[in-house]
Amino acid sequence: MKARNENLVVYFRFYGAPSTAYQVKMEFVKDGKVVNASQPTALPQTDATGVTAFAPTIPVAGLEPGAYVVRVVVIDPAAGKPVADGSANFRVERERE
Amino acid sequence: MKRFNTLLAAVATFAVTLGSLPAVSAQDKEDEIRLSTAEVLLDVIVTDGKGNPVTDLRADEVQVVEAGVPQDVTSFALVKPGGSEPGAPSAPKGPASIELSPFRGFNFLILVVDRTTLDQFDLKETSSAAVKFINEKLGPNDLMAVFVAGSRLLMVQNFTNSKSKLLNAVSIATDSSGNVISLSTTDRSATRADISFDQAATGNVAVNPGAGGAAVGEAISSLDAFGADVNRTFDNLVDQFSAIALVQSLLALMKVYSRIPGRKAVLLYSEGFAVNSTVQGTFDAVLGTANRNNFSFYTVDAAGLRSVGQTRLEAPGAGSAPAGAGPTLANRGDRSVVDSSGNSAIGRAENSVRSGGNAALSRLAVETGGVAVRNTNDLGKGFQTVSNDLRSYYALAYAAKNTATDGKFRPVEVKVSRKGVDVRTRKGYFATPGGGDDVLLPFEQPVLELLAATQPGSRPAELPVMLRTERFRNGQAWTVPIVMHVPGSALAPHEREVEKGAKTPPQVDFELDAIAIVRDSKNNIVAKVSRSFPYRSDKDKVEEFRQLELLNTFSQPIILPPGAYKISIALYDPNGRKGTVVDRSMVLPPLVAGAPTISSIVLSRDVGSIPVGERERLAGDPFVFEERRASCRTRSASG
Numbered sequence: 227m228k229a230r231n232e233n234l235v236v237y238f239r240f241y242g243a244p245s246t247a248y249q250v251k252m253e254f255v256k257d258g259k260v261v262n263a264s265q266p267t268a269l270p271q272t273d274a275t276g277v278t279a280f281a282p283t284i285p286v287a288g289l290e291p292g293a294y295v296v297r298v299v300v301i302d303p304a305a306g307k308p309v310a311d312g313s314a315n316f317r318v319e320r321e322r323e
Numbered sequence: 324m325k326r327f328n329t330l331l332a333a334v335a336t337f338a339v340t341l342g343s344l345p346a347v348s349a350q351d352k353e354d355e356i357r358l359s360t361a362e363v364l365l366d367v368i369v370t371d372g373k374g375n376p377v378t379d380l381r382a383d384e385v386q387v388v389e390a391g392v393p394q395d396v397t398s399f400a401l402v403k404p405g406g407s408e409p410g411a412p413s414a415p416k417g418p419a420s421i422e423l424s425p426f427r428g429f430n431f432l433i434l435v436v437d438r439t440t441l442d443q444f445d446l447k448e449t450s451s452a453a454v455k456f457i458n459e460k461l462g463p464n465d466l467m468a469v470f471v472a473g474s475r476l477l478m479v480q481n482f483t484n485s486k487s488k489l490l491n492a493v494s495i496a497t498d499s500s501g502n503v504i505s506l507s508t509t510d511r512s513a514t515r516a517d518i519s520f521d522q523a524a525t526g527n528v529a530v531n532p533g534a535g536g537a538a539v540g541e542a543i544s545s546l547d548a549f550g551a552d553v554n555r556t557f558d559n560l561v562d563q564f565s566a567i568a569l570v571q572s573l574l575a576l577m578k579v580y581s582r583i584p585g586r587k588a589v590l591l592y593s594e595g596f597a598v599n600s601t602v603q604g605t606f607d608a609v610l611g612t613a614n615r616n617n618f619s620f621y622t623v624d625a626a627g628l629r630s631v632g633q634t635r636l637e638a639p640g641a642g643s644a645p646a647g648a649g650p651t652l653a654n655r656g657d658r659s660v661v662d663s664s665g666n667s668a669i670g671r672a673e674n675s676v677r678s679g680g681n682a683a684l685s686r687l688a689v690e691t692g693g694v695a696v697r698n699t700n701d702l703g704k705g706f707q708t709v710s711n712d713l714r715s716y717y718a719l720a721y722a723a724k725n726t727a728t729d730g731k732f733r734p735v736e737v738k739v740s741r742k743g744v745d746v747r748t749r750k751g752y753f754a755t756p757g758g759g760d761d762v763l764l765p766f767e768q769p770v771l772e773l774l775a776a777t778q779p780g781s782r783p784a785e786l787p788v789m790l791r792t793e794r795f796r797n798g799q800a801w802t803v804p805i806v807m808h809v810p811g812s813a814l815a816p817h818e819r820e821v822e823k824g825a826k827t828p829p830q831v832d833f834e835l836d837a838i839a840i841v842r843d844s845k846n847n848i849v850a851k852v853s854r855s856f857p858y859r860s861d862k863d864k865v866e867e868f869r870q871l872e873l874l875n876t877f878s879q880p881i882i883l884p885p886g887a888y889k890i891s892i893a894l895y896d897p898n899g900r901k902g903t904v905v906d907r908s909m910v911l912p913p914l915v916a917g918a919p920t921i922s923s924i925v926l927s928r929d930v931g932s933i934p935v936g937e938r939e940r941l942a943g944d945p946f947v948f949e950e951r952r953a954s955c956r957t958r959s960a961s962g
Contacts, residue, residue, distance in 0.1 A: 235927040
């Protein structure tokens, strides 16, 4: 029993202050527990209207089959605190032979 | 040209199911949805035996029958754009949508020059007729817009009563020098609406809008917005379904200008088009949309009685045919007769095609309460007739007793008890859900019927579907894309006929048609979007198609303010005659100006590069970033 060696793209848009560099942190939650989490990384700087888009690719090879929640947290580095967050569900199934 | 997604790659079953959602059979239980009663507006032209308008008809002399069932008339009033004459008794109030409109008091006339069929000679004749009308008949309350229908729709002049601007626009639209007409040809300022108040500009007396001067500013502002919407709407329709460009142009115009209440005239100068089995559905959509939104077509067969040598002939009985007279075809045998010196076979073939085109023009006029002008060299008759009709008509409203919005046709008849008068109105309309969009596209009827025939809790689930709604901030509102995921194996094939001698391999078509209807917390329909997704596969690759996971979105954006909504999404396979309806609840969170906000988190298998040619079309697509698109047509399963 193993997860397939595939990638997952996590895409979102963030609307904040114009021309500002925010950070993002991602967590993978299974059965209510955080099983994997990224360190805060820089989001592309927002444009003049305050919008930026991000689409990191996440390998799911290391994830056990089951239902997951991916949680995205955007952090204002100046204040050092989260300013927005969102989540989505996905499922890793057993690989079919 | 029909767009098909040729899908040839074999795809394995997915191991990762993104954002899995409950199967359609496990829908949330919701309250029964009752559709709001639709008010039907009719514009009625009543004339005496001599063709003069009858202006003293009373409501008690009028009866409306819809599909054999008498209806209750809720308002009936004479509409005379330009206001009542001084000292005239106060007229009865018309439908509220007209009385309260900033457009009240104006005549709206859209001139469409079909450059796909008109030749040099036709263009000159059309120009002469239009110039004569503008110089001699255009009144201060007549707002006219000029469009050219070619491979795409082009606005040459937004609504204006300025004679000089309209004359310039007609000159461009009917240019017969062979120059290509493009946006660069037209004056950019011509895409702005303009209602002039001074005599010098209009060449007429001062404007006297019934709605008052303050409303004129609102009318101009709205017309500017509509004008800017025309091209986008045309592009959306091209995305939504396949048809010939002229028909899509007419639909785009009606879709945009349906927001102007009351009678609107479309004067179409064309040599027509043949309504074959491919065009039939779309043509019906044009008729239904026109009738639902009070457009009347005044079609002018611009070929008149031209012979091949372009010698004009007059025929007995030539002239304009009132719509009530039915679509009697003119005898256009003149071409084949004249063209007898070695070209008679070609002439006959051409004549056959043209007869079909002429019939289409006649039907457009007859079934929308307009007039077909044919069999005459006097192309000015089109303008003359439309001018008379717009100056005096009755606006009648009734609440239809049959409120099902099943997309079916409802025949309507207006009966007048007074003797010796002729009544001209629409033949009926298609019952559409509305939601700011009373356009019924050719593929929509069975999908609407599926929606109307069932209620939440007992919806059909014949197609395996996974749906996901996303949300992206759009100012103080949200853009809500709906992503629909259907396996290729669920769709029934339709084998294409192979033409004799064809070198291409046999092919198989598949089709999925979808409609989404959004209701607010008060059950009002606030949005309706639809799209047809045609697919084509080589016959020997059908098994590969069946393994594909089809991921689709609507091309029109759904933009909603924060709040609670219910979405009903119907998907229908017309080849297999199977459908699924899914009902969902959705809450769009509040938006605070300046406060950080995040979109929904979209999970995708990969992102695809956008071809250079597609980038302009996809501008504004919330899934697009850095010239790539998330959740675009990939192998991803999104649910």
